[in-house]
Amino acid sequence: MKEGYRKERLDRGIKVRSDDIFLISSHKEILYRLGPWIISILGLLALPLFQSVIGIYWMNVLLLCCAIALLTVSWVFLASVGLPSLGQAFFFGVGCYISGFFGDSFDWGPMLTIPISTLGGAAFCTAILFPVLRLRGVYFGLITFALPLLLMRLIDATKILGGGEGLTGLPPFHHISVELYLVIVVMFVFILGYRWLFDTDYGFVLRGLRDNDRAVLAAGINIRWYKTQAVFIAALPGTFAGAVLTHHYQFVGIPAFSIEYSLLPLASAIVGGAGTFAGAAVGAFILVPISEILRGFGTLRMVIYAIILVIVTVGLPEGIFHYIERKYCQFERLVSIDLVGEKR
Amino acid sequence: MKQESILKITDMCKSFGGLQAVYDVSLELKEGESLGIIGPNGSGKTTLVNLITGFVRPSSGDVFFRDKKITNMSPNKRVELGIARTFQMVKPFYNMAAYKNIIIPLFSKRVKRLKGGKYGDRDDVAIDFLEEVGFEKDSLVPYKVTGNLPHGYLKRLELARALALRPELLILDELYSGMSMSEVASTLPLIERIKEEGTSLIMVEHRLKELFRVVDRVVVLNFGQKIAEGKPKEVIETEEVRKAYIGSEAVTPDIVHTEDVSQKMERDELLEIKNLMVFYENAIALNDLSLEVNKGEIVGVFGSNSAGKSTLMNTISGLLMHLRYKEERKGGARITILGELKFEGQDILSIKPSQRVAKGIVLCRERHPIFRESSVIENLRISGHLGERKTVKEKMEFVFDLFPHLNKLRKTRAGMLSGGEQQMLAIGIALVASPNLLLMDEPLLGLSPGMQAEVVQALKKIRQEGITILVTEQYAAPIMPIVDRGYVVESGTFVVSGTRDELMKNPEVKAAYLGM
Numbered sequence: 001m002k003e004g005y006r007k008e009r010l011d012r013g014i015k016v017r018s019d020d021i022f023l024i025s026s027h028k029e030i031l032y033r034l035g036p037w038i039i040s041i042l043g044l045l046a047l048p049l050f051q052s053v054i055g056i057y058w059m060n061v062l063l064l065c066c067a068i069a070l071l072t073v074s075w076v077f078l079a080s081v082g083l084p085s086l087g088q089a090f091f092f093g094v095g096c097y098i099s100g101f102f103g104d105s106f107d108w109g110p111m112l113t114i115p116i117s118t119l120g121g122a123a124f125c126t127a128i129l130f131p132v133l134r135l136r137g138v139y140f141g142l143i144t145f146a147l148p149l150l151l152m153r154l155i156d157a158t159k160i161l162g163g164g165e166g167l168t169g170l171p172p173f174h175h176i177s178v179e180l181y182l183v184i185v186v187m188f189v190f191i192l193g194y195r196w197l198f199d200t201d202y203g204f205v206l207r208g209l210r211d212n213d214r215a216v217l218a219a220g221i222n223i224r225w226y227k228t229q230a231v232f233i234a235a236l237p238g239t240f241a242g243a244v245l246t247h248h249y250q251f252v253g254i255p256a257f258s259i260e261y262s263l264l265p266l267a268s269a270i271v272g273g274a275g276t277f278a279g280a281a282v283g284a285f286i287l288v289p290i291s292e293i294l295r296g297f298g299t300l301r302m303v304i305y306a307i308i309l310v311i312v313t314v315g316l317p318e319g320i321f322h323y324i325e326r327k328y329c330q331f332e333r334l335v336s337i338d339l340v341g342e343k344r
Numbered sequence: 345m346k347q348e349s350i351l352k353i354t355d356m357c358k359s360f361g362g363l364q365a366v367y368d369v370s371l372e373l374k375e376g377e378s379l380g381i382i383g384p385n386g387s388g389k390t391t392l393v394n395l396i397t398g399f400v401r402p403s404s405g406d407v408f409f410r411d412k413k414i415t416n417m418s419p420n421k422r423v424e425l426g427i428a429r430t431f432q433m434v435k436p437f438y439n440m441a442a443y444k445n446i447i448i449p450l451f452s453k454r455v456k457r458l459k460g461g462k463y464g465d466r467d468d469v470a471i472d473f474l475e476e477v478g479f480e481k482d483s484l485v486p487y488k489v490t491g492n493l494p495h496g497y498l499k500r501l502e503l504a505r506a507l508a509l510r511p512e513l514l515i516l517d518e519l520y521s522g523m524s525m526s527e528v529a530s531t532l533p534l535i536e537r538i539k540e541e542g543t544s545l546i547m548v549e550h551r552l553k554e555l556f557r558v559v560d561r562v563v564v565l566n567f568g569q570k571i572a573e574g575k576p577k578e579v580i581e582t583e584e585v586r587k588a589y590i591g592s593e594a595v596t597p598d599i600v601h602t603e604d605v606s607q608k609m610e611r612d613e614l615l616e617i618k619n620l621m622v623f624y625e626n627a628i629a630l631n632d633l634s635l636e637v638n639k640g641e642i643v644g645v646f647g648s649n650s651a652g653k654s655t656l657m658n659t660i661s662g663l664l665m666h667l668r669y670k671e672e673r674k675g676g677a678r679i680t681i682l683g684e685l686k687f688e689g690q691d692i693l694s695i696k697p698s699q700r701v702a703k704g705i706v707l708c709r710e711r712h713p714i715f716r717e718s719s720v721i722e723n724l725r726i727s728g729h730l731g732e733r734k735t736v737k738e739k740m741e742f743v744f745d746l747f748p749h750l751n752k753l754r755k756t757r758a759g760m761l762s763g764g765e766q767q768m769l770a771i772g773i774a775l776v777a778s779p780n781l782l783l784m785d786e787p788l789l790g791l792s793p794g795m796q797a798e799v800v801q802a803l804k805k806i807r808q809e810g811i812t813i814l815v816t817e818q819y820a821a822p823i824m825p826i827v828d829r830g831y832v833v834e835s836g837t838f839v840v841s842g843t844r845d846e847l848m849k850n851p852e853v854k855a856a857y858l859g860m
Contacts, residue, residue: 006680008626201466204440204447211437214399218431220423220452220509 005334015329036328041188048180059176060248061292066183067092067245069284070237071265072272073190076280077234079269080198082210083227084137087144089261091235093151094121095242097161100252103170104162110173110247114240121239126232133227136213148257156254166253173247183244190237191277197233206230264288271312273319282321349411350375350513350544351396351427356405358391358568363760365391367568369405373513378545380555380576383565384588384792386762389548390432392565393517396546397429398422409513424454426512430505430519432548432790434498438491442479445490445501446470449508458510470508477504478530494650496527503531507538514538515546520554521790524648524818525856528554550792552580564588588794612639613689614781614812615660615705620683622655622664622836629655631836633683637781637814642807642826645816646857647833653816654710656833657785660685660814661707662697687781704780710789712770716759720750723758723769728776736776742809743772746802764795771802775811782806784815788822796822820857824848832857 018029051059071088078085098117102108132143156164173179197203205226208216213223246252264287265280272283290308294301316323351373358366366388373379381389394400396407398419406415409425417425428449437445449455450466463469474486477500485493490501499522506514516535520528528551535558539545549555555562556576564572564579566588572579579585615637622630630652637643647653658664664679671677685693692700715723724743728736744751747768753761758769767787774782787803788796804826807813817823820830830847832840840850847853 006623006682007677009678010626201447201451204437204444205451207440208437208445208448211439212435215431215435215437215505216448217399217419218397218423218429218435219449219505220420220428220454221448222418222420222453 005336007332008335009330009332011330044184045181048177051177056176059180061289063176063180063183063245063248064292065285065288066180066187067241068261068264068268068288069187069281070183070190070241071261072268072280072284073187073194073277074234074237075265075269076274076277077194078230079274080210081206081227081230081234082136082213083133083231083234084141085144085234086141086266087146087148087262088238088265089148089257089259090144090151091121091125091238092242092261093148093257094125094235095239096246096252096256097155097242098124098239099243099246100167100170101161103247104167107171109171110179110244113247114243117243118236118240121242122232122235125235125239126228129231130228133224133231145262148262149259152254152257162253164254166251168251170247170250170252172250176248179244179248183241186237186240187281191281194277264291267309271309271320273321273323273325276321279319279321283319286320348375349373350377350409351546352408352411353392353396354406354408356392356395356407357403358388358395358400359403361760364568366395366402369565369568369570371563371570371573373544373546376539376542376544377561378539378547378559380559380562381546381548381565382550382552382555382562384762385764385790385795387565387588388568389565390517391568393429393515393546393548396515397427420452423452423509424457426454426509427515428506428509428511428513429515430499430502430517432517432521434495434502436490436493436498436501438489440490441487442490442493442497442501443467443470443474443486446473446504446508449505452509454509473504473508474501476507477501477534478527479504495522496524496649499523500527500531503534511543513544513546515548517548518550518790519547520549520551522649522818526648532557550790552576552793613637614639614687615814616684616686617660618684618686620656620659620685621681622652622659623680625678629836630659633833633836633838635831635838637812639812640807640810641828642803642813642815644820644823644827644830645814645833646818646820646830646853647816648818648856650835651818651833652836653818653833654785655836657707657709657783657814657816661705661783662692662695662700663707665694666697701777704778705783706774706777706779706781707783708770708774708785708787710785712763712766714758714766714769714773717757719755719757720761720769721754724772724776727773731776731778735778739776739778743775746775746805747772747798764791764798767791767795767799768802771799771806775806779811782811782813784813786816786818788817788819793822800826818857820847820853824858 014029014032018033047054047062048059071092074091075085075088095117098121099110099113102113102116128147129144132140135143155161161167198207205216205221209223209226209230217223242256265284268283268287269280270283271287272281273279291301291305294304297304312320349372354370356366356369357364369392371379381392383389391400395402398414398417402415406413408414409422409427414422414425437448447466447470450463450469456462471486475481479485479497479500485497490498493501499519503516503519519531523531532554535545539558545558547555547559559576561574562576562579563570564585571588572582572585613636617633617635620630620633621628633656645653645656655664659681665681668677668679668681671679681693683693684691687700687703687705692703715726718726724740728739749765750768750772753765758766761769771787787799791799800823803813803815815823815827824844824847827844829843830841831838832847832853840847840853842850848858
């Protein structure tokens with residue numbers, strides 16, 4: 001930077017206009033605002049149509065992307081209410097096992113077990129986490145980290161629900177397109193739904209919990225009850241993702257609680273840009289394919305993967321999503337200092 | 345006036361570990377009455393507020409609200425009954441717009457149950473409340489992100505959040521500490537009106553003049569015990585209260601520094617600032633400041649909240665430059681610093697904070713940040729770990745000489761100290777780093793009059809050791825007697841500057857910063 005100049009960052013004109021009432025005045029502004037959403041929604045919905053070109057393997061990767069994105073969105077929601085979780089595998093595994101249990105015992109199809117395990121699983125997770133809601137920050141995280149490992153060992157040792165071998169031969173979906181569309185649509189429902197929820201008055205109470213729960217308490221709000229609700233809402237996408245993948249693999253076993261499902265969402269949230277739901281999904285859609293591509297490297301895979309993670313976090317600490325957003329909404333220029341002085 | 349009791353506390357005791365924070369306090373508040381609680385720092389005032397509002401459970405004793413026992417009720421249930429409070433250390437929701445802070449109390453059960461409480465659109469109601477506590481009408485301030493607001497606004501935001509609950513008993517915990525004179529003046533009528541409307545009031549406060557305008561009765565606490573109670577003017581006259589609260593001798597007026605150092609000594613420039621400009625993103629924080637500090641002086645910078653005092657201090661100490669480098673690494677610095685900053689003739693604008701400390705520029709930041717988990721002596725050792733063992737030892741002896749009270753607390757965990765003791769420790773930490781130029785950002789903030797006098801005395805002694813001091817304050821009266829020269833800063837520019845006598849004679853300075 002030259003002496004006497006400083007860098008100024010300004011919102012683009014179109015951004016300012018589309019923030020205001022002018023949003024509805026021209027299709028250009030509408031397109032600017034909704035464009036990224038429309039492109040990403042249509043793009044994702046179109047992908048399954050090219051199944052024969054892309055190949056079934058990458059369809060599976062896409063499904064996994066969406067599942068991790070759901071887990072990441074759930075993580076961001078919990079973190080936004082001041083309950084950073086280190087065990088998204090807990091939600092995922094519970095969803096897996098409930099749908100697996102019903103599919104195995106009663107031979108119910110996915111369309112029946114998925115709603116049951118999404119809602120029932122979320123309720124179960126909330127009940128288990130209820131006693132530890134008074135813990136804050138890293139202490140809450142530690143408990144959630146331990147829970148999936150505990151359940152994994154419990155199932156392995158007591159041999160309930162198939163024990164170490166797991167339950168096999170569960171009812172599948174009719175076609176992979178059905179599950180893909182289901183997961184993609186539900187993912188966008190959760191992303192947009194959470195965004196909407198956080199802008200309501202109720203959402204602001206939830207946000208307040210993260211900033212300062214004592215102040216929320218002083219405002220006459222039962223923080224334990226609100227945290228309980230938040231955990232239930234946040235558990236929904238996690239259990240849903242678990243239920244879908246169970247029917248996709250037609251199998252459920254103790255890997256459902258594996259640590260990968262806890263760490264991948266965490267990494268995705270950081271790479272994508274913590275704090276936004278869309279950013280969380282972006283992170284998942286970047287990290288999961290990278291990890292799949294790297295499979296060819298064998299054992300070196302984790303090393304390369306970790307190096308990429310480190311580079312991204314150091315190079316772009318604000319997250320990829322925030323970086324793109326900034327470039328999309330703002331421009332930078334050098335201003336001479338005297339100019340500003342005159343203006344004042 | 346109704347004469348039923350709204351709040352009653354009986355034989356309340358509370359101890360944290362070995363520390364007896366509140367001991368055997370009983371008091372009663374009548375419907376519509378207003379009560380002031382005063383006492384030195386660490387006398388248990390905030391703990392008492394926490395006990396009434398349920399944030400802390402008593403070791404023994406009971407709380408009654410309208411003759412109903414509420415000792416074991418949770419804080420949010422107490423709010424439903426109508427007890428609202430503010431926090432001494434502001435607890436705003438930093439990441440949302442200011443007016444959204446008010447949404448949260450408006451969403452509570454209490455407000456929903458009240459007549460007209462089921463607002464369709466809470467945003468308008470929230471902004472009304474903010475305007476009531478003095479946010480500028482029709483301005484953009486309520487829409488700003490809370491974290492970017494200056495402290496005075498946060499204090500009033502705190503008040504608005506309590507008012508939004510439409511309380512029957514309002515408890516204000518040091519509302520005025522950290523507010524400027526004009527902010528205090530604008531909130532006082534509001535408090536008076538709330539009282540006239542029949543709301544019972546408990547105020548914990550150090551600013552006695554403002555407090556006495558509002559309250560009917562005063563309770564004085566010392567070491568967790570009630571030492572006096574009665575009419576404000578009578579209570580403050582009693583010998584015991586004077587001793588505990590104001591300090592044994594009335595120190596402040598007679599420590600006027602008679603000889604004028606700046607004239608006697610040769611003008612030996614230590615710090616020179618020329619045309620300093622600081623921008624935060626697109627907002628200007630410091631606009632074309634020039635300032636000089638000569639060796640051996642005490643220079644004061646006075647100004648209200650958000651005038652730019654802390655920005656100035658952070659620029660000199662290098663913290664701001666450090667922040668700028670950090671942001672640059674993160675992708676795009678939002679802070680811009682321009683101008684000249686010279687220390688002993690050398691340009692120091694772009695060097696690291698640590699190098700500045702090595703040169704002898706030491707900052708004692710506002711609200712006395714210390715290492716809470718370490719003991720007093722450990723705190724001092726951490727600060728001195730780079731220095732030579734012998735000098736550090738000497739410095740530590742000097743600190744304990746300066747504050748004999750700290751000597752008794754050597755092994756105590758710093759987090760357990762009261763506000764005043766923490767401030768002493770913070771000064772001590774700065775001194776151990778062997779400063780040539782000691783920067784003090786609002787050292788008197790939130791201290792009781794007695795403590796303030798003690799700190800001012802200490803500053804005087806520090807100067808006698810040959811250390812130059814640059815001090816900021818928003819309320820100039822207590823520190824004015826020891827200042828050689830002073831600057832008054834308003835929205836980033838110096839508007840008045842001069843020697844102590846010149847400042848004392850300036851009518852505007854008198855009104856705004858001396859409270860005369």
